[in-house]
Amino acid sequence: MILSKEKLGALVEQVKISGALFAAPAVDGGQVVMKSVNVADEISFDYVITANSAKEYLFPQTETIAVVEIEKNKVKLSAVEPDAPETVLFGVRPCDAAAFASLRSVFTWDFIDESYTKREDKSIVLSVACTKGDEGCFCTSVGLKPDTTDGSDLQLKETTDGGSFVVEALTDKGKEFVKKFSDVFDDGSADTKAIFTPDEIPGGVDIEKIKERLADPAHYADPVWPELARKCFGCGACTFSCPTCHCFDITDEGDVFSTERKKNWDACQIDNFTLHASGHNPRDTQTKRWRNRFMCKFHIYPKKFTTKGCVGCGRCVRVCPVRLDITEVMAEFSK
Amino acid sequence: MSDLYIPKLVRIEDVVEEAPDVKSFRLVFQDEELRDSFKFETGQFGLYSAFGYGESTFCIASSPTQKGFIQCTFRASGRVTNALSALSIGDTMGFRGPYGNSFPVEEWKGKNMVFIAGGIGLPPVRSVIRYALDRREDFGDITIVYGSKSVADLVYKNELAHWDERADINCIQTVDPGGETEDWKGKVGFVPTVLEEAAPSADNTIAIICGPPIMIKFCLSALDKLGFNDEQVYTTLENKMKCGVGKCGRCNVGDIYVCKEGPVYSAAEVKKMYDDF
Numbered sequence: 164m165i166l167s168k169e170k171l172g173a174l175v176e177q178v179k180i181s182g183a184l185f186a187a188p189a190v191d192g193g194q195v196v197m198k199s200v201n202v203a204d205e206i207s208f209d210y211v212i213t214a215n216s217a218k219e220y221l222f223p224q225t226e227t228i229a230v231v232e233i234e235k236n237k238v239k240l241s242a243v244e245p246d247a248p249e250t251v252l253f254g255v256r257p258c259d260a261a262a263f264a265s266l267r268s269v270f271t272w273d274f275i276d277e278s279y280t281k282r283e284d285k286s287i288v289l290s291v292a293c294t295k296g297d298e299g300c301f302c303t304s305v306g307l308k309p310d311t312t313d314g315s316d317l318q319l320k321e322t323t324d325g326g327s328f329v330v331e332a333l334t335d336k337g338k339e340f341v342k343k344f345s346d347v348f349d350d351g352s353a354d355t356k357a358i359f360t361p362d363e364i365p366g367g368v369d370i371e372k373i374k375e376r377l378a379d380p381a382h383y384a385d386p387v388w389p390e391l392a393r394k395c396f397g398c399g400a401c402t403f404s405c406p407t408c409h410c411f412d413i414t415d416e417g418d419v420f421s422t423e424r425k426k427n428w429d430a431c432q433i434d435n436f437t438l439h440a441s442g443h444n445p446r447d448t449q450t451k452r453w454r455n456r457f458m459c460k461f462h463i464y465p466k467k468f469t470t471k472g473c474v475g476c477g478r479c480v481r482v483c484p485v486r487l488d489i490t491e492v493m494a495e496f497s498k
Numbered sequence: 499m500s501d502l503y504i505p506k507l508v509r510i511e512d513v514v515e516e517a518p519d520v521k522s523f524r525l526v527f528q529d530e531e532l533r534d535s536f537k538f539e540t541g542q543f544g545l546y547s548a549f550g551y552g553e554s555t556f557c558i559a560s561s562p563t564q565k566g567f568i569q570c571t572f573r574a575s576g577r578v579t580n581a582l583s584a585l586s587i588g589d590t591m592g593f594r595g596p597y598g599n600s601f602p603v604e605e606w607k608g609k610n611m612v613f614i615a616g617g618i619g620l621p622p623v624r625s626v627i628r629y630a631l632d633r634r635e636d637f638g639d640i641t642i643v644y645g646s647k648s649v650a651d652l653v654y655k656n657e658l659a660h661w662d663e664r665a666d667i668n669c670i671q672t673v674d675p676g677g678e679t680e681d682w683k684g685k686v687g688f689v690p691t692v693l694e695e696a697a698p699s700a701d702n703t704i705a706i707i708c709g710p711p712i713m714i715k716f717c718l719s720a721l722d723k724l725g726f727n728d729e730q731v732y733t734t735l736e737n738k739m740k741c742g743v744g745k746c747g748r749c750n751v752g753d754i755y756v757c758k759e760g761p762v763y764s765a766a767e768v769k770k771m772y773d774d775f
């Protein structure tokens with residue numbers, strides 16, 4: 164099946180007419196980001212990976228979960244249903260698509276966070292396999308591929324002439340989408356561009372070895388930790404840009420008469436993240452906080468949620484102001 | 499349920515000033531049906547809302563044997579707890595829970611119990627004490643060792659007086675040196691020392707400890723000297739929590755989510771954990 168770039172305009176239009184949101188890579192502020200587009204002309208094809216991941220469409224940075232009105236000691240508490248519009252996520256990189264499985268695993272173990280699952284149910288993921296990358300990419304080191312289909316409903320591969328995509332429908336949702344918008348999809352096949360292959364991480368990475376080392380609590384005392392984390396100053400950029408990071412805060416924004424209870428992204432790299440009311444902080448140094456992030460990615464996620472904590476998108480490497488490179492830590496713990 | 503993080507409204511029915519900055523609330527669900535159907539087990543916790551300020555986590559300090567209400571005890575030490583502390587009888591606040599695991603009280607039938615608490619560590623232990631006293635015939639000897647910085651800082655003073663009077667409880671109260679008053683009839687000394695002097699028998703006994711980390715540490719070695727093994731000793735961990743349901747990612751000790759797999763652990767389990775305290 165073929166989707167020609169010329170027909171993308173019609174697809175965006177029809178999707179918008181159906182009432183759904185169409186999010187795609189588009190230039191904003193000098194970089195390519197996942198954003199809601201109204202016309203196909205806005206869509207950018209010239210990107211390695213969007214600056215933000217598609218995560219925020221299923222797990223928004225901020226959302227109101229309840230509204231509380233207080234009048235003369237009468238409290239009116241109203242839960243706010245998550246707004247979960249039909250959403251088409253176009254041009255998602257396969258690593259970001261794979262990250263949805265990780266988010267789902269956290270938001271559905273035992274208790275179900277419907278804010279997440281409702282949005283996921285209403286979304287369809289059209290990933291585009293990578294034909295280029297940069298030195299930040301390392302999906303192959305975490306067991307994924309630049310054309311992995313995990314988490315994608317449809318996967319698109321650019322044709323050699325660059326004018327179209329070869330489309331593969333992977334799920335029922337994907338097949339229905341094709342049926343629904345059948346006039347934009349054409350039968351046929353074509354040659355596709357070569358898939359990009361990320362460079363090996365210098366020193367080599369062995370995920371099983373990393374897991375094994377992290378499974379032993381003794382590694383907390385490893386003198387390599389303060390050394391590895393020394394540069395980090397806890398800005399949280401790595402966590403906020405990560406497609407699998409799931410931490411959030413619950414806060415009240417308002418006053419004692421009227422307040423919104425919100426669920427906002429939070430980050431384990433921030434110094435007060437684990438601060439107790441007593442003043443005690445179990446993760447009181449940046450080393451401990453960074454170690455926790457690494458533990459979460461390569462031990463907690465695989466062990467507790469049986470999913471990947473890191474999909475190798477490389478964002479944390481690209482955005483870190485001090486270039487603290489997670490792959491160097493991975494290499495260190497592969498020894 | 500999409501109301502996963504939505505609290506239930508509760509009315510404050512009673513307020514007790516326990517100690518400087520420490521208050522207890524007796525809370526009743528606004529929803530009458532919930533008042534009857536609400537169930538929890540000793541050791542479980544909840545998230546308490548001061549609307550306009552946010553939520554704070556503490557244990558349920560009452561016992562499941564007490565019906566129709568729940569009780570919580572907290573120290574005003576942050577934004578939310580200060581706001582809670584400013585509320586009075588008749589005011590409405592929020593509660594969600596119960597969350598977490600619980601003390602395996604059913605397994606402890608027929609055992610002697612030693613309760614050890616320091617300062618504001620008494621409330622979680624008190625839930626089990628109440629439970630044991632309400633089912634007194636199910637348990638053997640009951641020893642309570644409770645201490646705080648000063649006499650004023652002791653919480654549940656009325657209950658302590660009552661436990662003191664009962665012949666079927668060995669209740670030992672202590673205050674740190676310098677914290678005593680002229681008419682203080684209890685001990686003067688730190689909890690671990692007093693515990694060692696009291697020397698409860700380890701035979702067929704379960705010990706529950708709750709208090710500041712340093713007190714727990716020294717009590718563990720005191721219990722060790724008294725012949726307790728790590729499977730006989732339980733504690734409840736405290737950590738910063740926001741969701742209570744294993745999503746927000748901040749209560750973990752290594753790979754253990756205290757809100758989901760805890761907060762109650764045996765000393766044997768605690769010793770196996772990552773050093774994330």
Ligand code: SF4
Nearest residue numbers: 405473474476477479
């Ligand atoms: S840890 Fe870094 S490379 Fe891995 S998924 Fe998160 S942002 Fe991407």
Ligand code: SF4
Nearest residue numbers: 395396398399401483
């Ligand atoms: S982006 Fe870099 S400096 Fe900022 S918290 Fe992450 S590792 Fe530390």
Ligand code: FES
Nearest residue numbers: 742746747749757
């Ligand atoms: S309190 Fe949120 S994960 Fe435990």
